[in-house]
Amino acid sequence: MYARKLLAATITAAVTASALALTAGSASAAVDPNDTTFTPVASDLIAVGSDTTQGALKLLAESFNAQTPAPAFRVATFAATGGGQITLPSGAVNRPNGSGAGKALLYGAGNNPDVDFARSSSAQNTAETAAGLQSFPFALDTLTMVVSNSVPSNAPATLTPAQIVEIYKGNITNWNQIPGGTAGTIAPKTPQPGSGTRSFWDAQLKTMNNGVAVTYGAAVQEVQEHDDSQIKNDPNAIAPFSVGRAGLLGTTLRLENGYKADRAVYNVVRGTDVGNANVLSVLGEDGFFCSIGARSLIEDAGFKQLATPDFGGVCGSPTQAATSNFTLNERVVTTTTLTVSSPSARTAKLAAVVSGSTSPQGTVSFFDGETPLAANVPLTSGQAVATLSNVTPGAHTYRAVFNPAAESFFDPSEDTGAGTVKTSSSISETFAATVKAGKRAKGTITVVLAGISAKASGTVKVLKGTKTIASKSLVGGKATITLPKLKAGVNKLKIVWGGNGVAVGSTKTFTIKQLK
Numbered sequence: 416m417y418a419r420k421l422l423a424a425t426i427t428a429a430v431t432a433s434a435l436a437l438t439a440g441s442a443s444a445a446v447d448p449n450d451t452t453f454t455p456v457a458s459d460l461i462a463v464g465s466d467t468t469q470g471a472l473k474l475l476a477e478s479f480n481a482q483t484p485a486p487a488f489r490v491a492t493f494a495a496t497g498g499g500q501i502t503l504p505s506g507a508v509n510r511p512n513g514s515g516a517g518k519a520l521l522y523g524a525g526n527n528p529d530v531d532f533a534r535s536s537s538a539q540n541t542a543e544t545a546a547g548l549q550s551f552p553f554a555l556d557t558l559t560m561v562v563s564n565s566v567p568s569n570a571p572a573t574l575t576p577a578q579i580v581e582i583y584k585g586n587i588t589n590w591n592q593i594p595g596g597t598a599g600t601i602a603p604k605t606p607q608p609g610s611g612t613r614s615f616w617d618a619q620l621k622t623m624n625n626g627v628a629v630t631y632g633a634a635v636q637e638v639q640e641h642d643d644s645q646i647k648n649d650p651n652a653i654a655p656f657s658v659g660r661a662g663l664l665g666t667t668l669r670l671e672n673g674y675k676a677d678r679a680v681y682n683v684v685r686g687t688d689v690g691n692a693n694v695l696s697v698l699g700e701d702g703f704f705c706s707i708g709a710r711s712l713i714e715d716a717g718f719k720q721l722a723t724p725d726f727g728g729v730c731g732s733p734t735q736a737a738t739s740n741f742t743l744n745e746r747v748v749t750t751t752t753l754t755v756s757s758p759s760a761r762t763a764k765l766a767a768v769v770s771g772s773t774s775p776q777g778t779v780s781f782f783d784g785e786t787p788l789a790a791n792v793p794l795t796s797g798q799a800v801a802t803l804s805n806v807t808p809g810a811h812t813y814r815a816v817f818n819p820a821a822e823s824f825f826d827p828s829e830d831t832g833a834g835t836v837k838t839s840s841s842i843s844e845t846f847a848a849t850v851k852a853g854k855r856a857k858g859t860i861t862v863v864l865a866g867i868s869a870k871a872s873g874t875v876k877v878l879k880g881t882k883t884i885a886s887k888s889l890v891g892g893k894a895t896i897t898l899p900k901l902k903a904g905v906n907k908l909k910i911v912w913g914g915n916g917v918a919v920g921s922t923k924t925f926t927i928k929q930l931k
Contacts, residue, residue: 447497464517514611547686571595585632659717755834
């Protein structure tokens with residue numbers, strides 16, 4: 416591919432220079448929003464063709480070109496729509512409109528060495544296959560029938576395949592001939608010749624007509640595929656339309672029930688380029704268009720990314736036949752839930768539970784705001800735990816970010832969690848060491864919380880062995896308790912405070928000698 420392109424550029428250099436001088440004034444280099452914004456050079460991969468996927472290719476090309484470090488070449492893509500001419504390394508050419516027009520620049524009399532691949536919304540025809548072309552599937556599209564949603568349509572909500580066939584044959588001409596329809600002369604539309612959608616649609620009509628090709632009725636009008644301008648304001652219009660492309664138009668169109676057909680969309684190369692390293696780095700199963708990073712871009716354009724062969728799909732696997740394997744690169748949505756606890760003084764335990772429809776694979780990184788605390792903590796039974804020490808007591812908010820395993824189908828997710836890091840506590844008491852015979856011990860228990868102004872709350876208990884012999888609620892961190900009569904002799908006692916929301920509990924042992 417590149418040798419041919421560079422050789423062609425060398426041979427025609429002088430001719431091109433003079434030709435451009437002659438044609439510069441007359442060549443109309445039109446601009447479409449889905450055109451590449453730079454002028455490509457011979458080393459770039461240049462795409463033309465299908466209207467259906469031009470938006471997807473624009474997003475993919477821009478993302479590929481913006482990688483860091485910058486790739487050794489760029490991907491350029493020119494829309495089918497916009498008219499006029501496009502500027503290629505060897506000069507301006509008329510803009511190819513549609514899959515067929517794009518693929519025609521890859522072989523035969525129309526072969527243009529500047530063009531490296533063609534966007535296509537249909538499989539190859541006999542001539543294209545005979546010329547050795549190879550198609551790389553990358554996404555799934557669905558074709559359905561649409562009518563106006565900007566003005567009330569006279570069409571019923573549902574059309575059967577048989578009714579659609581009769582409309583396009585011209586045998587059903589008024590919407591009131593179909594149950595649920597309102598009177599109005601039907602205005603059927605079909606994509607322009609040469610488009611992949613037209614080829615696919617004609618094949619669909621043939622299938623719905625029991626294998627017999629449908630001859631269009633006189634009312635059928637050829638229009639630019641996926642252009643709602645001839646449909647949205649006409650209550651009688653109907654057309655086949657990409658579901659993905661319709662979604663990008665907002666609410667101008669209404670999707671009919673009763674018929675839909677899935678199809679793969681492709682990027683087509685010359686057979687001699689099917690093993691080219693640059694082509695494979697973009698279109699192949701390990702290339703950018705089939706990567707995890709490309710999935711959201713493809714979905715943003717209204718399509719669904721096909722799975723690669725490693726996951727039972729065909730994304731990036733070159734073929735000359737129509738793809739019927741529509742296994743998708745299914746996104747697995749994950750949910751991360753972060754809980755914060757303080758099991759000991761000045762310690763924060765961060766526990767992130769990551770869940771999904773299947774067990775997520777990956778790691779979790781923990782942050783305090785944007786400050787990293789623990790990176791790439793592995794999931795164990797769906798949970799990642801980080802324990803932080805020497806944390807300032809008080810309220811804290813942390814963030815847990817799930818990082819999916821490389822090349823997995825799991826979505827990243829994150830959560831924030833708040834909690835109070837507890838301080839330590841200490842206990843003092845004022846019980847007399849010796850109590851006279853017949854008397855009961857009385858003293859004040861004080862619980863002090865380290866480093867904070869808050870006073871301890873809750874209940875303190877006095878235990879002898881495992882038996883609680885007295886208890887009382889703290890007030891202002893203190894409780895005065897009169898103990899029951901103790902046995903004569905030395906009594907070993909323990910004060911227990913269980914802690915509260917801001918401090919961990921503590922204990923203190925002491926003895927009281929009860930005289931006889």
